[in-house]
Amino acid sequence: MxxxxxxxxxxxxxxxxxxxxxxxxxxxxxxxxxxxxxxxxxxxxxxxxxxxxxxxxxxxxxxxxxxxxxxxxxxxxxxxxxxxxxxxxxxxxxxxxxxxxxxxxxxxxxxxxxxxxxxxxxxxxxxxxxxxxxxxxxxxxxxxxxxxxxxxxxxxxxxxxxxxxxxxxxxxxxxxxxxxxxxxxxxMGLNRDITVHTAMDALSHGIEGMLSVRASHISNLLARESIALIQGCLDSLCTFPPDPWALSREVREKLLLASSIAGMAIAQSGTVVPHSMGYLLTLNWGTDHGRANGLLMESFLKWCRAREAADPSIAPRIPSLCSALGMDLDRFCGVMEQLLGKREKATEKELAAWGAMPMKNAANTYIKPGQEDIMEMFQDALAPGDAPR
Amino acid sequence: MxxxxxxxxxxxxxxxxxxxxxxxxxxxxxxxxxxxxxxxxxxxxxxxxxxxxxxxxxxxxxxxxxxxxxxxxxxxxxxxxxxxxxxxxxxxxxxxxxxxxxxxxxxxxxxxxxxxxxxxxxxxxxxxxxxxxxxxxxxxxxxxxxxxxxxxxxxxxxxxxxxxxxxxxxxxxxxxxxxxxxxxxxxMGLNRDITVHTAMDALSHGIEGMLSVRASHISNLLARESIALIQGCLDSLCTFPPDPWALSREVREKLLLASSIAGMAIAQSGTVVPHSMGYLLTLNWGTDHGRANGLLMESFLKWCRAREAADPSIAPRIPSLCSALGMDLDRFCGVMEQLLGKREKATEKELAAWGAMPMKNAANTYIKPGQEDIMEMFQDALAPGDAPR
Known part of the structure; x- marks a missing residue:
């Protein structure tokens, strides 16, 4: 250690x-x-x-x-x-x-x-x-x-x-x-989209923190805690009230504490490849940073799970992440879809350009994605094709 | 919060x-x-x-x-x-x-x-x-x-x-x-007594941290983690090898990390009444600080449990402590007895003197013990009477 x-x-x-x-x-x-x-x-x-x-x-x-x-x-x-x-x-x-x-x-x-x-x-x-x-x-x-x-x-x-x-x-x-x-x-007064997207940002910090090559015993402790806190707010986020002030103070406080604890985690571990990928959506489309991370999360996590299953030399981390989330990956991805709503879709030209770009945080990811993996994740997350979502 | x-x-x-x-x-x-x-x-x-x-x-x-x-x-x-x-x-x-x-x-x-x-x-x-x-x-x-x-x-x-x-x-x-x-x-080379007594010190920091009026969400997270790490070493401590160098590096590392994380917890919460009480054993008998905490732990925790059971206005903390320990209180006390071995016993005069002294950390304890409670804890922990141990 x-x-x-x-x-x-x-x-x-x-x-x-x-x-x-x-x-x-x-x-x-x-x-x-x-x-x-x-x-x-x-x-x-x-x-x-x-x-x-x-x-x-x-x-x-x-x-x-x-x-x-x-x-x-x-x-x-x-x-x-x-x-x-x-x-x-x-x-x-x-x-x-x-x-x-x-x-x-x-x-x-x-x-x-x-x-x-x-x-x-x-x-x-x-x-x-x-x-x-x-x-x-x-x-x-x-x-x-x-x-x-x-x-x-x-x-x-x-x-x-x-x-x-x-x-x-x-x-x-x-x-x-x-x-x-x-x-x-x-x-207290933050609207549904800002609340959900910033929560996605905090959640992505916890999740990516656990999947970093620099994750440590203490950063994992903090990352898991932030994930568990946000997990406890997911129902409230999925049923966000018409009046933002009606979201309870308790939930607001939990989300705020979770985001600070997730910050403590990434202060140690850094973030991994979805953050770098998400920056492109923000720069090109103006997509909110947290939403951009959320849009890429499912493709990234499913890619990790597939790689773990295919390569016995990789020490699996997805099971530990799912235990922090308190649910399996498919169920979690379902909740994320519900929170994201209609996904943004990229053109073939955008996908080709972004998929060819080197991603700074790739090297910080516990399974280092190659360029073709990054292309595949962009495709999976943003392509207009008829893959079921 | x-x-x-x-x-x-x-x-x-x-x-x-x-x-x-x-x-x-x-x-x-x-x-x-x-x-x-x-x-x-x-x-x-x-x-x-x-x-x-x-x-x-x-x-x-x-x-x-x-x-x-x-x-x-x-x-x-x-x-x-x-x-x-x-x-x-x-x-x-x-x-x-x-x-x-x-x-x-x-x-x-x-x-x-x-x-x-x-x-x-x-x-x-x-x-x-x-x-x-x-x-x-x-x-x-x-x-x-x-x-x-x-x-x-x-x-x-x-x-x-x-x-x-x-x-x-x-x-x-x-x-x-x-x-x-x-x-x-x-x-690596620390002998059985030093290893066990210092582990008891770290464990008492985690436990007392959870039972402090200043315990917070993050101090509890750290305290629970330190307790869980030490809990994972209790079997190794109970079967301490004749050659101290034979205790695995992995256990030494876990104990060291646990003690630092417990320090992070009490840096927020402070310690509670057993620490103040234990100082008297150290000053008067030269008892190792960690052992002194260990000697007083059982009486203190059982007193807390009894007070929680008797007074519905007290928000219970012993169940949460036991979940961090991964065992019930009686089983934990049994392990502590095994680690402590033969207990030091106080004279009636010592008990009377110590039981009458105000304890600085009493006010920091989630259930504030009165002077008679402190006397009772000393009696229970150190009296030569025939109460079964």
Whole structure:
């Protein structure tokens, strides 16, 4: 057995935890760069709570509220420049994965002079401390050392990138938030699609975490727990009420905790091939990240099961995954189909292009898929053919 | 649900992990205070591995090898003074709980001018970074923010303390080690008693963690996992081989991982009343800390079970504990008796004195024991009467 575990974030889950534990925020610095998307942090009350906490602490802040879904390198450079110009000495990121990932990058860029074309892959030795307030229950960014961004810059700093934008990930232990404030109330009003798709994201983190070459005893413990928590919410998700506020607080809380625990798992193990494949759907179709993972899950898991059955040299992991899910794979795939509804379908041209692309996370998968396997998974998940679904 | 989770230590479990990951040690500073007991760190090879790693990094070190079992305030002040005099900028603690807890205190005292009579209870804002190398599998100090020491100093700095020495605990997030290197090879030769008693310590951390008022969703997950890992070793402990080296590496590794995971649990939840009670056995009889916890476990758990049965307002925890143990309470107590062998017995005078003393961790117990309950537990665990054991 080998193990290399690190997750240094203080996680607090409690009603009104941001305000109640504001003294912890007070330890981070004098002036915050508050990073949010355009609307949701104001609509769900998280921004108001943050301002109340900062003011009670006598801390100043400046707001960067321009994070879009799938934030670009350009956006985070702007946020970093604002932090620098305003003399911010910490970052408070509020929102789903996009504002949190953007906040992490801004925390680096505020104190490192990194040209846009060099941000990905460059090592950095310092970053502002960051607190994260997740307002959706999916990304787990509040407990990971990753920032996933859209790279739009080509060589020499030229934009747009000739080959088109690409989703890339920056990983560093400096990107773990110092603090994660988990307050389920911010997610109470999220509609059916956002709730289901973010839950799919968290679930894919748990599942992919278990199927990573870097899975360890502790990452598996965490991944299984996140899966079990979400499994306990699947019925509620399948019968989502017409009024999103009618989904119980208990379910919202479970989903939020599950997503943070799944984040703790992938902070160790990373994700595997469906995540890389899903990025293409998000970039090309604008498919929500969690939904993209969900669309590819069945094909991937069935491919794993077939490979395990065919090759006795592979130590099987699907049985252990099914025990965490509390159901067999076919039943689980049935639930996923119900949650996904009508699947997006790719054209032959798209399938040919995507199936030929190398996938970064393939090497992290416990059974490394070849290019033909990736093509087959795309076909199976997205082809318009008449295969029964 | 509320949750407040923090465990920022990087844990590495791997053969030869100290040398292989020496670059991490290299990030801690220029000169180490290496803290060990008198013999074991040399006998098991850990000190030699540490020197090899430090030298390969070009790091200097000075050795403090005078930590006794149950280290005193005087001992850790000496270690802190040595670190200061020698200009050490980090601490490397190698051994069981005693050297690790002493190393933590030295890391504080090296950079804080704290008189001996004020160390316990005083807040401090800085400490040297520390790496821990556990060579027994019990204390979990490598993943906790606690240092448990023997206070021998009375008011005005007078020693010995008039009321006699007392075990006291210092807790601060600054005391989490930065690094924990878990290498089962150092524990391979530990004899039957040390192995069993340290396993009892780890087991008591898991069990008490589940029975704390501060238990949380994540601390319970960790506590249950540590309990399950040790449960999987109980048969091997009950049939301990005449040659300690014949206990399999797999069992040693499981015990070591279990103790670190139990440490992660009590880092959140703290321990409960048996720990405070056991300190008296250690101080008065020199009973090993883990054995002391083991001696008190049965009486405590049966008291909890009886109180749960008698009072419907108590949310039962013993059933969940038994599910983690994979056996009912009576069977578990039978295994503990087998491992404990002949019990120590207290005199009437000792029982009367100890039973009348307030126990610090009582308030942390999910059912708060009154003084008469504590008296009853001592009686039940240690009385010479003819109650069947």
């Amino acid at each position: 080998t193990l290399n575990y690190l997750m240094p974030t203080r996680m607090i889950l409690e009603d009104d935890c941001l305000y109640r534990n504001r003294f912890l925020l007070g330890e981070l610095g004098r002036k915050a760069l508050v990073v949010t998307g355009k609307n949701s942090a104001r609509a769900n009350g998280a921004y108001a709570d943050a301002v109340r906490a900062l003011e009670a602490n006598g801390q100043d802040h400046v707001l960067f509220q321009w994070v879009m879904s799938n934030p670009t390198d350009l956006c985070v450079h702007e946020a970093g420049a604002l932090a620098r110009a305003e003399g911010c000495d910490f970052v408070l990121a509020i929102g789903g994965g996009s504002p949190m990932d953007a906040g992490k990058a801004a925390a680096v860029l505020a104190v490192n002079n990194i040209p846009k074309e060099e941000f990905f892959g460059l090592a950095f030795k310092t970053a502002l401390p960051l607190a994260a307030v997740p307002t959706t229950a999916g990304t787990g960014s509040e407990t990971t050392p990753y920032s996933v961004l859209v790279d739009t810059t080509g060589p020499g700093g030229k934009t747009p990138r000739k080959e088109g934008p690409v989703k890339r990930s920056v990983g560093s232990s400096l990107l773990f938030p110092r603090l994660a404030f988990l307050d389920p109330k911010y997610s | 509320t949750l407040n989770y923090l465990m920022p230590t990087r844990m590495i479990l791997e053969d030869d992990c100290l040398y292989r990951n020496r670059f991490l040690l290299g990030e801690l500073g220029r000169k180490a205070l290496v803290v060990t007991g008198k013999n074991s760190a040399r006998a098991n090879g850990a000190y030699a591995d540490a020197v090899r790693a430090l030298e390969a990094n070009g790091q200097d070190h000075v050795l403090f090898q005078w930590v006794m079992s149950n280290p005193t305030d005087l001992c850790v002040h000496e270690a802190g003074a040595l670190a200061r005099a020698e200009g050490c900028d980090f601490v490397l603690a190698i051994g069981g709980g005693s050297p690790m807890d002493a190393g933590k205190a030295a890391a504080v005292l090296a950079v804080n001018n704290i008189p001996k009579e004020e160390f316990f209870g005083l807040a401090f804002k800085t400490a040297l970074p520390l790496a821990a190398v556990p060579t027994t599998a019990g204390t979990g100090s490598e993943t906790t923010p606690y240092s448990v020491l023997v206070d021998t100093t009375g008011p005005g700095g007078k020693t010995p303390r008039k009321e006699g020495p007392v075990k006291r605990s210092v807790g601060s997030s600054l005391l989490f080690p930065r690094l924990a290197f878990l290498d089962p090879k150092y524990s």
